[in-house]
Amino acid sequence: MSGNAAPAQVLIAGNPNCGKSTLFNALSGGSAHVGNYPGVTVDRTSARLRLGAREVQLVDVPGMYSLTAGSPEEQLAVNALIEGQTRAVICVVDATTLQRGLYLALQLIESGVSVVVALNMMDSAESLGLRIDTGRLSQLFGAPVVPVVATKRRGLDALLAALDKEIGGGSGAERVEVAYPPRLEADVAKLIPVVAQWRPETAPSQTRAFALWCLLSLGEDTLRGIPDDVRRAVHEIREAAKAQGRNIDLEIISARYAWLDDALGEVCSAQERGPSWSERIDRVLTHPVAGLVVFSAVMLGMFEALFAGAEPLIAAIESFTGLIQTQATMVLPPGVLQDLVVEGIIAGVGNVIVFAPQILMLFLFVGFLEDSGYLARVAFVIDRVMKGVGLHGKAFVPLLSGFACAIPAVMATRTIERRRDRLVTMLALPLMSCSARLPVYILVVGTVFAGQSLGWFSAGAVALFSMYTLSVLVTLAAAAVIGRTVLPGPAPTFVLEMPPYRWPSAQILWINAWRRLRVFLVDAGTIILAMTILLWALLSFPKSADIADHYAEERERIEQTEASEIDRAEALRSLDSQEAAEQLGYSLGGRFGHAIEPALRPIGFDWQIGVGIIGAFAAREVFISTLGVVFGLGEADEENIPLRQALRDARHADGTPVMTPLSGISLMVFFLLACQCMSTLAVVRRESGSWKWPLFLFSYMTALAYMASLAVYQGGQLLGFG
Amino acid sequence: MKLPLADLPLGQSARITSIDCERHLSRRLMEMGLLPGTPVRVVRVAPLGDPIELRVRNYALSLRRAEAANIAVSSEETA
Incomplete structure (x- = not known):
C-alpha cells in the first residue's frame, strides 16, 4: 500500500446491510482512501484511526455472510485476515438478525485473530422486544461484545476501548471451541x-x-x-x-x-410481536399491482433525474469548458501549442468532468435505493424478467441507467454481487441507446426524413422509436449470448436478503457518491484525457504547408479585393472553414477515413462520414461537430440547417447522393450498435480490472454494428429502397 | 408431509428437512442459517410469480422458485 512501514491494520467485517459502512464512516469521520484489493476489482476503503497512543489503519472489508470462499473476490477477506499486519477485526453484527451475524463472528474468533464484536442496531432490537445479555455472550465467545448504535454514534468509545485492549494483548479469555462431530x-x-x-x-x-x-x-x-x-x-x-x-x-x-x-x-x-412496519411497507411495495406501479414510478423518477435533471449541469460544464477554451485561445499565441491546450487538454478535461453530474446523481439515487432497502425489492420485483436472459434482478437498474449514459451505468453494476454477472451486465449495457446517440439520430432524421410521414406518424418519430426498441432487444439478446458463450457459468443464483426498510443518512449517501466520483475522475479520467489528446493529434497532424500557403494567398487576395468590411469578414470565415476541412482531409484521421472508404461503401457511407465516425470516438455527439468541419461549415450542431443541406448535397464519385433514407437508417443503426465511446471503454477497463474486456466490448460492438448496417443497406437495396 | 419449499403454500410454516442444490448454493444457504430443522415460512411471492420471499431466523430472504424446488420441507400442519 503506502510507502512507509505497514501500520497495524484493523479490519471491519460484517454481513451485508448490518450497518458496517455506517460504523466505518462514524469511526473514520468520512476521511477515507479508496484503493483496490490486489488482483481483484473490489474497492478497498481504508482510513487512519487514532486509538489511544497508537495509530491504526481501519480497512472496510466487503459485506459477507461467512469466510468460506469460492472465488478470488470472496477469498480477499481471508487473505486480509492472514496478512501479517492485521491485528484485530471488528465484526459488526445486526442485533436484529443475531444468529446469522454471529455465525461470521464465530468463524472469525475460531480463526484465532483478535475479534471485537460490535452489536449494532441495538435500538431496533430493543424496540422489537429483543433482550441480549452482552456480558454473557462475551464470556461464551471469549471475545468482547460491545453494544452500539452506529447511526447515533452510540457506544463508539466503548468499542474503541475494547479494540485498544485487544490489540494491546487482550483479556486472555478462553476462546470458544465448537464441538464438531x-x-x-x-x-x-x-x-x-x-x-x-x-x-x-x-x-x-x-x-x-x-x-x-x-x-x-x-x-x-x-x-x-x-x-x-x-x-x-x-x-x-x-x-x-x-x-x-x-x-x-x-x-x-x-x-x-x-x-x-x-x-x-x-x-x-x-417476545412475540406483530408484523413490523417494514413488513407492512412491503405489503404495498411488493404487491402485484401497487408494487409494479411504485416500481415504475421510482424507475421513471430515476430516469428523469438522469436525463433531465443532469442536463442543466452538463450544459453548464460544457459552456464553462468553452469559456476556458476561449480564454486560452486569447492568451496563447496561435499554433500547435494553442491547439494542444485548447482542443487536446482542456477538451479532454471537459470530456471527463462532463460525466460528473450523472455519476453523482445516479450514485446518490442508487445509494438511496440500496441503503433504504428498496434496491433489493427492485431486484425482487423484476428478477422474473431478467432471469429470462440469464441476468440477475440487480442488473435492471444499471441497464435502465444505460439509456441515459453508459458511464455511470457501468459503475452501477457493482451492486451486483458475482463478478461474472457483473461482467455480463457491463458488456451488454453499452448497447442501450444512451443520450449521446440522440443528437446523431436527430441530425440524420432531420436530413433524410424531413417532412415525411408514415400513416399517422412522422417518419422521424417512427425511426426514433425503432432505434430505442431495437436497442432494448439487442441489449437483452447480447446479454443472453455473452452469458452462454464468452462468460459461460452457472446462471446467477438469486439468494438475496430483503433488509428491513431504513431511512438512509444523507451524509453517508453523499460520502459514497463522492468517493465513486473521485475514483472515476482519477482512474478513468486519466485514460479519457489521454485518448482525447491522441484523437486530437490524429485529426490535426500532419498539417500540409501547401494547403496553408494556398489559403494564406487567398486571404491576402480577399483583404485587397473585398470592398465592404462585412463581406470581407464573411469571406475570411468561409476560407477558415474550408482550410480546416482540407487540413482535416490531409491529417492521419482524414487519410484513414479515405482508406476505409471501400469498407464503408457497402454500408452506405463515404469517407467524410468515416472521418466523422473516427471523431465520434471521443464522444458520439462529436460526430456532428466533426462533420461540420469535414464539410467546411465550421461549428455545427444537430439542428444546423447548412449541415443538413450539405449532407443532402453530398455525392458519391458516381454522382449518386450519399444520404438517402436507407443510408440514414444504416448510419443510425451503426451508431446505435457501435462502441463509439472511449469513455465507456475507459470505465469498463477500470471496473473489470483489465484491458481484455474493453477490447472485447469494442470488437464485438463494432463487428455487430458493421454487420447490421451492411444487412440494412444491402438488404434495403435488394428490396428496391434507396 | 414432505414437499419442496417452492410448493409450500403462502403463509404456511414448515421445517427444512434437506437442501439439495449444487454445492455453492447449498453451502451459501446453510451458512445463512437454512439447515435441516430450521423453521421457514413463505411470506410473499413477487408480482410476476417468481421469486418468493421467505422468513427464516428472523430475517427475510428471497429465492427463485427453481432454487427453492431443491429445498425439502416438512409441513408442520400435517406433521
Whole structure:
C-alpha cells in the first residue's frame, strides 16, 4: 500500500446491510482512501484511526455472510485476515438478525485473530422486544461484545476501548471451541499436517481453523494460491466422507449453528410481536399491482433525474469548458501549442468532468435505493424478467441507467454481487441507446426524413422509436449470448436478503457518491484525457504547408479585393472553414477515413462520414461537430440547417447522393450498435480490472454494428429502397 | 408431509428437512442459517410469480422458485 512501514491494520467485517459502512464512516469521520484489493476489482476503503497512543489503519472489508470462499473476490477477506499486519477485526453484527451475524463472528474468533464484536442496531432490537445479555455472550465467545448504535454514534468509545485492549494483548479469555462431530474431527486431524506444511509459521489453533476453512471452501472453486497437495488432501477426505454418505459442509455448518442456538438460548430473550412496519411497507411495495406501479414510478423518477435533471449541469460544464477554451485561445499565441491546450487538454478535461453530474446523481439515487432497502425489492420485483436472459434482478437498474449514459451505468453494476454477472451486465449495457446517440439520430432524421410521414406518424418519430426498441432487444439478446458463450457459468443464483426498510443518512449517501466520483475522475479520467489528446493529434497532424500557403494567398487576395468590411469578414470565415476541412482531409484521421472508404461503401457511407465516425470516438455527439468541419461549415450542431443541406448535397464519385433514407437508417443503426465511446471503454477497463474486456466490448460492438448496417443497406437495396 | 419449499403454500410454516442444490448454493444457504430443522415460512411471492420471499431466523430472504424446488420441507400442519 503506502510507502512507509505497514501500520497495524484493523479490519471491519460484517454481513451485508448490518450497518458496517455506517460504523466505518462514524469511526473514520468520512476521511477515507479508496484503493483496490490486489488482483481483484473490489474497492478497498481504508482510513487512519487514532486509538489511544497508537495509530491504526481501519480497512472496510466487503459485506459477507461467512469466510468460506469460492472465488478470488470472496477469498480477499481471508487473505486480509492472514496478512501479517492485521491485528484485530471488528465484526459488526445486526442485533436484529443475531444468529446469522454471529455465525461470521464465530468463524472469525475460531480463526484465532483478535475479534471485537460490535452489536449494532441495538435500538431496533430493543424496540422489537429483543433482550441480549452482552456480558454473557462475551464470556461464551471469549471475545468482547460491545453494544452500539452506529447511526447515533452510540457506544463508539466503548468499542474503541475494547479494540485498544485487544490489540494491546487482550483479556486472555478462553476462546470458544465448537464441538464438531468426532468423525469430522478425525478428518481435520488428517488435514492439519498438510496445512501446517503449507503455512509453517501459523499457530496450531489457527492451523486447525484453516484446515476447517479448506474443507469447506475447496472443490469446484476458483481460488488462487492453494497448493496442490492441500487440494488433493481435501479432495480425498471429501470423497471418503461422501462414500460413507456424509456431508462435510453440513457437518461443519450445523455444528456451528448448534453452538450458536445453544448460546443464544442462554443470552437472548425475545417476545412475540406483530408484523413490523417494514413488513407492512412491503405489503404495498411488493404487491402485484401497487408494487409494479411504485416500481415504475421510482424507475421513471430515476430516469428523469438522469436525463433531465443532469442536463442543466452538463450544459453548464460544457459552456464553462468553452469559456476556458476561449480564454486560452486569447492568451496563447496561435499554433500547435494553442491547439494542444485548447482542443487536446482542456477538451479532454471537459470530456471527463462532463460525466460528473450523472455519476453523482445516479450514485446518490442508487445509494438511496440500496441503503433504504428498496434496491433489493427492485431486484425482487423484476428478477422474473431478467432471469429470462440469464441476468440477475440487480442488473435492471444499471441497464435502465444505460439509456441515459453508459458511464455511470457501468459503475452501477457493482451492486451486483458475482463478478461474472457483473461482467455480463457491463458488456451488454453499452448497447442501450444512451443520450449521446440522440443528437446523431436527430441530425440524420432531420436530413433524410424531413417532412415525411408514415400513416399517422412522422417518419422521424417512427425511426426514433425503432432505434430505442431495437436497442432494448439487442441489449437483452447480447446479454443472453455473452452469458452462454464468452462468460459461460452457472446462471446467477438469486439468494438475496430483503433488509428491513431504513431511512438512509444523507451524509453517508453523499460520502459514497463522492468517493465513486473521485475514483472515476482519477482512474478513468486519466485514460479519457489521454485518448482525447491522441484523437486530437490524429485529426490535426500532419498539417500540409501547401494547403496553408494556398489559403494564406487567398486571404491576402480577399483583404485587397473585398470592398465592404462585412463581406470581407464573411469571406475570411468561409476560407477558415474550408482550410480546416482540407487540413482535416490531409491529417492521419482524414487519410484513414479515405482508406476505409471501400469498407464503408457497402454500408452506405463515404469517407467524410468515416472521418466523422473516427471523431465520434471521443464522444458520439462529436460526430456532428466533426462533420461540420469535414464539410467546411465550421461549428455545427444537430439542428444546423447548412449541415443538413450539405449532407443532402453530398455525392458519391458516381454522382449518386450519399444520404438517402436507407443510408440514414444504416448510419443510425451503426451508431446505435457501435462502441463509439472511449469513455465507456475507459470505465469498463477500470471496473473489470483489465484491458481484455474493453477490447472485447469494442470488437464485438463494432463487428455487430458493421454487420447490421451492411444487412440494412444491402438488404434495403435488394428490396428496391434507396 | 414432505414437499419442496417452492410448493409450500403462502403463509404456511414448515421445517427444512434437506437442501439439495449444487454445492455453492447449498453451502451459501446453510451458512445463512437454512439447515435441516430450521423453521421457514413463505411470506410473499413477487408480482410476476417468481421469486418468493421467505422468513427464516428472523430475517427475510428471497429465492427463485427453481432454487427453492431443491429445498425439502416438512409441513408442520400435517406433521
